[in-house]
Structure formats: C-alpha cells, structure tokens
Amino acid sequence: MRLRETIVIPFLAIPWIVTVAIGMWFVVQRFPPSGVFIADTKMNGASPFIHPFQPAERVTVPGIQDGGWIGQRVLGDPVYGSARVPGPYQDVTFDIEFRPVRQTLLEFGIARDSNGANLDLQPLYSKELENPDWTAVSNGYVKEGVSESRLRSTDPNGIATWNATTSMALLEDVGQVSRTTHVSLRGGHDFYLVPVDRTIDFTLNLQDSNRKEGRTVAVFRIFRGDEEIQTKVFGTNASQETRMGIVAPYRILLKDLEAGVYRIQYQADDDVFIRNIQTTSKHWVIGPRLNFGDVVGYATSSVPGIAWTNSRHIVAETFHIEGLQSVELGGQSVDVVRTHDVFRIDRDDTSLALQRITAPNGDMRIVGDGWFALDKDRFFQPKPIRMTDGTVFENENIKGVVTPYQRPESIGDGWYRATVRFELVGNEDQLRIVLSSPGIVSRLGGVDIRRIRATYTRPRLNFSEWKSLILQEMKNAWHRL
Amino acid sequence: MILLKRFLFHVTASATTLFLILSIGEWLVPGSVLPFFNVVDAILPLFGLILVCVLICSKPSPPEHANDSLS
Numbered sequence: 001m002r003l004r005e006t007i008v009i010p011f012l013a014i015p016w017i018v019t020v021a022i023g024m025w026f027v028v029q030r031f032p033p034s035g036v037f038i039a040d041t042k043m044n045g046a047s048p049f050i051h052p053f054q055p056a057e058r059v060t061v062p063g064i065q066d067g068g069w070i071g072q073r074v075l076g077d078p079v080y081g082s083a084r085v086p087g088p089y090q091d092v093t094f095d096i097e098f099r100p101v102r103q104t105l106l107e108f109g110i111a112r113d114s115n116g117a118n119l120d121l122q123p124l125y126s127k128e129l130e131n132p133d134w135t136a137v138s139n140g141y142v143k144e145g146v147s148e149s150r151l152r153s154t155d156p157n158g159i160a161t162w163n164a165t166t167s168m169a170l171l172e173d174v175g176q177v178s179r180t181t182h183v184s185l186r187g188g189h190d191f192y193l194v195p196v197d198r199t200i201d202f203t204l205n206l207q208d209s210n211r212k213e214g215r216t217v218a219v220f221r222i223f224r225g226d227e228e229i230q231t232k233v234f235g236t237n238a239s240q241e242t243r244m245g246i247v248a249p250y251r252i253l254l255k256d257l258e259a260g261v262y263r264i265q266y267q268a269d270d271d272v273f274i275r276n277i278q279t280t281s282k283h284w285v286i287g288p289r290l291n292f293g294d295v296v297g298y299a300t301s302s303v304p305g306i307a308w309t310n311s312r313h314i315v316a317e318t319f320h321i322e323g324l325q326s327v328e329l330g331g332q333s334v335d336v337v338r339t340h341d342v343f344r345i346d347r348d349d350t351s352l353a354l355q356r357i358t359a360p361n362g363d364m365r366i367v368g369d370g371w372f373a374l375d376k377d378r379f380f381q382p383k384p385i386r387m388t389d390g391t392v393f394e395n396e397n398i399k400g401v402v403t404p405y406q407r408p409e410s411i412g413d414g415w416y417r418a419t420v421r422f423e424l425v426g427n428e429d430q431l432r433i434v435l436s437s438p439g440i441v442s443r444l445g446g447v448d449i450r451r452i453r454a455t456y457t458r459p460r461l462n463f464s465e466w467k468s469l470i471l472q473e474m475k476n477a478w479h480r481l
Numbered sequence: 482m483i484l485l486k487r488f489l490f491h492v493t494a495s496a497t498t499l500f501l502i503l504s505i506g507e508w509l510v511p512g513s514v515l516p517f518f519n520v521v522d523a524i525l526p527l528f529g530l531i532l533v534c535v536l537i538c539s540k541p542s543p544p545e546h547a548n549d550s551l552s
Contacts, residue, residue, distance in 0.1 A: 012487055015495035023502055030513045048516030084512050429512050477509035 030087050031473070033466050037086045037456045043071040043449050049086065050452050053079040053435060071450035077440045080116070081452075083431040085424065088473060089456035092431070093421045096452050099414045100125055102445035103437050105389035107163070108420050111432035119434055122420045123163050123405035128393050130407065140164065140402040143393070151400045159384035160391060162403035166384055168225035172198070172259040176280040181374045183277060184303050184362055185286075186293030187270040192371065192382035193262045194283040200254040200262055203278040208245040209271045218268040220252060224260050247275050261382045283380040287371035292362040294322065305359035308376040311368030312347040313390035314357070323363030330355035336364070344442060346390040352397065354379055389438040415450070424456075486538050493534040500527050 029037075039049030045062040052062040058076025065073055083092070096108060105128075109121035128134075134141045137148040140162075151159065154169040173196040193200055208216050215235045222230040234250055252264060266274075273293045292305030309329070316327045316336055326335050329345045336343045347355070354376060357366065366372075369388045373379035385391075387401055408418035424431075437447050461469060500523055507514040514520060 008484060008487075011484070012491045015488075015492040019495040019499045022499055026503065026506065026514060026517065029517060030510070084516060086512070086516070473510065481509070 027470065031466065031470055033461055033463075035089075035458045035460045037089070039083070039086065039454045039456075041452050043452060049084045050454060051082045051084075053081045053449070055079070065448070069448065069450055071448060074435060074437060074447040074449065075440065077438055078434050078436045080111075081433045081435075083433055083454050085428050085431060086456060088458065088469065089424055090458045091421060091423045091456075093419060093455045093457070094433070094452060095417060095419050095455070096124070097411065097415055097417050097450050098125070098408075099416070099448040099450075100127070100437075100445070101448065102443050103389075103440055103447055104128065104443075105387075105438060106447060107434075107436040107438075108418070109434045109436070110422050111434060112425075116432060116434070119436075120422060121163065121434065121436060122422075123403055124418050124420065124435075125408055125416060126162070126387070126405060128387075128391060129401065129403075129405065131393075134393075134401075136407065139404075140400060141405075142400045143398075146399045151402050156381045156384040158397055158399045160387040160393075160396075160398050160401045161384045162387040162401055162405060164402045164404055165226055166402050168261050169382070170259040171261060171283070171380070172196070173282045175282075176201070177282075178278060178280050179375075180276055180278045182303075183274065183374055184293045184305075185274040186291045186365075187272065188265075188267045189274070189286050189289065189291065191264040191266065192285050192287070192380075193264065193279070193281040194380060195254075195257040195259070195262060196280050196282055198255065198257045199280065200252065200257060200264075201280045202253075202264060202284075203249050203251040204266065204274050205247050205249050205276045205278070206268075207247045207273045207275050209273060210245055211271050216269060216271055218250070218266065218272060220250070221265040221267070222252065222254065223263040223265065224258070230254070249278075263382075277374070282378065284378055285371035285373045285380060285382060287368065288386060289365070289367050290372045291365045292359050294320070294363045303362050305357075305362045305364055305366075307357050307372040307374055308354045308379055309357050309368055309370050309372045310352075310354055310379070310381060310385065311357075311370035311372070312385075312396055313344065313388050314366055314368040315342040315344045316359070317342045317365045318363055319365075320363055323359075323361060325359060325361045325364070327364060327366070328356070328358045344390075344439070348395070350395050350397070415448075489534055490538050493530050496527055496530060500524075 039047060041047035041050040043052055043062050045052050052072050053059045053074060058074065058079050060073040060075070062072040064070055094108065098106070100106060104126070106125040107121040108124040109119050112118040112120050129141050133144045135144065137151065140151050142148060142150060152167060154167045156166070156169065159166070171194045173194050176196045176199065178201070191202070193202065206218065218234045220232040221228055232252070290307060314329055316334065317340070318324060318336055319339055321339060323339070324336055326333050327343070327345070330347060330349065332345050332347060334343045334345050357372070359366070369386045369391065371381060384402065387403070391398070408416035411417050435447065437445070440446070500520060503514045503518070503520050507520060
C-alpha cells in the first residue's frame, strides 16, 4: 500500500510540475536574469518581436525576393517597422544586414513619440565615406593628409556634419544699426545670429491667420551654441476671431552677451506668418528650413520668396496649387508641378559663392543642407554644412566630416552589417523603427534588408534583484489596470 | 484504470490553471506571452480536454477491490 502511494503521488504531480516549469519559462523569458534578450529576424515576417517595414507601397512583400535571397527590399523613404520590447530594458542594439542599391546614404533610428515626429536617427551607411581616402578619427572622418584637429576647429569651412555637433565659433560684431527685412515666412524657423555690441535685438512681426479656433501659442527658445539660455512663450492675437489677425511685434532683446553664435528657435504652427523681421544683427541666417508663405489677406500682390544660400542640395515642396512654380537655385531650376511632393535641386558646380534661391510665387517650403540669408550681406555660416545624400566631397571641397558614424562591416557580395545602439527611455512596449534612405526614389535605388537582430540589455541581476524586478513589474501591471 | 482517470483529471486541471495564468499574464503585461504562444489557440484543445475529462472521470467505476468488500 505504501509502495503504491509513493508511486502514485509523484505520477500525479507530473502535470503540475510541467505547468510550473512552463510558467517559470515564460517568467524567465520575460525577465532573463542575465539581462540580455535577443530577437532575431530574417525579415520574412515570421518574427513575433520584429515586424517588417511598411508602408506596403515603399517596400516589397517580406520573404523570398528576386535573386533568391530572403528579406525585404525598401524602395521608398522613409519606412517604418516595429519591434516588441520584451520587458524592462535599458538599451537596445540593432545589428542590421543590408545591401544598398544605388543609395548613397542611410540612417536608422527609432521614433521617440507616438506620432513619429521626434525621430532619433543614427548614421547607418555613407557611400562617400566608404572611400579609402578617408580615415576614421575619434570624432569623425578626415580626408587623407588632413589633421584630426581640423575637426575640432571652430572654422566651419570645408567641414560637414552628420548627426553631430561641433565647436561653436566665437563671433561678435560692433556698431548696431537696425534694419527691417520684409518677407512672408510661415510657421516655425530657426534663426542664427551674431551679437552686435554684446546685444541681440530681434523683432518678429507676426500675424495669425486664425484658420482654426482659439489662441495660437508661439514659443521662442534661445540657445548659445547648443546651450539653451532662455525660453519665452507668446499667445498670438487670435481668440474668437476668424479673420486675419493684426500684425503684432514680438521683440527679443538680450544684453551683455558673450561672443558666439546664438540661435532663436521660433516654434509655431503654419497658421502664423512672419511679415517682417527687424534686427540690429549684421549677420543672421535661417536654416535648414525656410518656409515662404503666401500673402493672402495681407497684401494684394504676391511676394516672391528670395534668399541667398550656401546650400548645394535643396528640396522644395508646396501644399497649395497657387504654389506650383519653377524654383531656381543659382543657374539651376526645378518645376514644382505637384502639391505635397518634394522636388530637389542638386548643384553640380564647384563654386563656393552664395547662390540666389527664388520662388516667384512664394508659398514654398525649402529645406537645404546649408543656411539662408534674406539679404546677401547678412550671410554667415554658423556651423558646418549638413552632409546629405547628395553631398559629393570632391565637388564641395569637403575635407572632414564630424559624425559618430562607424563604417559598417562588409560581409561580401555587396552586403554590410552595421550596428546601432539606442537608449530606451520610459516603459515602451513597442519601438517604432525607422529606416531613412533620402533620395532613394529619385535615383531609383533600393535597400535590401536580410536580417535584423535586436539585443535588449540591462544589468545582470542577482536573485533578490530579479525578484524585486518581477514584483515591480507586477505593481506596474496592477497600476496600468 | 482509476489511476489513469486521476492522472487525466490532474492533466486537465493543471492545463486549465496554466491557461488561466498565461491569459492573466498576457492581460496584465501585454506582449509577455503572445510572442511565444497565442493562448487563444489553446482554447479549443483545452475545451476538448475538459470535455473528455468530464465524460471519463464522471462515470462511476466499480470499486477497485470489489471482491474484498464483498468478502
């Protein structure tokens, strides 16, 4: 009888032992004591942790592709995928195997907000920097024969940046003379200024078009280099009005300033127009975005958008039929023939002189790799130009690039393996991943992706820490209910 | 035979418990179970298992030591 019991009880316990083991397996998968969780996908759509890129019109169907390889081909820009975060982790490292096809520049990143407006992009691939004449140094790349210290210099000429910041030039002017520039700019802009007599006196005359109800808020953030020194918030004059508001001045007066480059970041939606700008600064520019607005409700005749720029590559886009026109940059032009579509100009000259950019009808959003001055004599270069997909170092006399970019490892047959790392902030359940391949459509290019491996990491935990983590996660789950 | 019935009962009970734990886990922490195993797929087999268990285990079976009791 005793023998029977000693056999029966363990026998009946088997299903419960299996249940506990399976339950523990799930807990360990969710909270690995090692602190490392790896999700791997061949981009065939089978991974529960990394989902293929979308939208469908910019990518091929994941799986077997023409040529027999398995993965997904990217044909448009940008494309978005998603990665399921398998628990509480501090950072994630993506190892990506890719093959660029007629594509000169790639960036990979994650969206830091739900609507994808705040992207954290990192350099993934540059065809120009694959050239063996360029040497990797601690903070970027220099051309053969150029010293590493050139990248630390405050002289921005001949230097480009790619997802990096550089030392600020200590600039100042003397002799204040106020000058008004008449212009019609729409929405937020970044203004770079050099102080005059240790002062910045900058007035924007703003007009709210009241196209939506309520007051519109405009924010001015002021930076010296990359350090924010002041923030001001204004409500524009709109209240219950539905008519065009009055033109009201907003003045920023900063005194006793140190030498340097100051940036006034003006944030407002596209309902707010800048009708003129008054400043004592002898040197000030706008960039990299310049949005010429219309003058409907303000003036009877259209105001052409004219600026001077050192940009070699621009993209132009309009959102209104009235904005369809031919945009000129130096001796080149592009016909903007559709709304909500970008049209680009890439200068092929080697001139270092400023070029005039003209949008005869206004109503045009322009983004360049350099800066824009509304008066030619006000131009200065606050920082090195941005490296873009169209940048050709030889033509543009670029000797160095400040960037955190690490050359990807070549794994043969045109394939590369690159590694990018991101910190995880907050308790994200899903990461929205982004692959940016600027200009891919215009050059009929593509990017083949055959593998993405995501390694989530946090510090290794001992048993009591691991237990605390699980308890904390249970509390979080309870609070989420 | 009784032992097998008891075993089936315990298998069914433990599978149901596991199903409930995993379902609650997925409900409390979305994404913790689903990537490995879709609990919805387990509903039908579990229902079948419970049905079989009810049919088999609810039938009264003759006492194991009937002869002993008669004597």
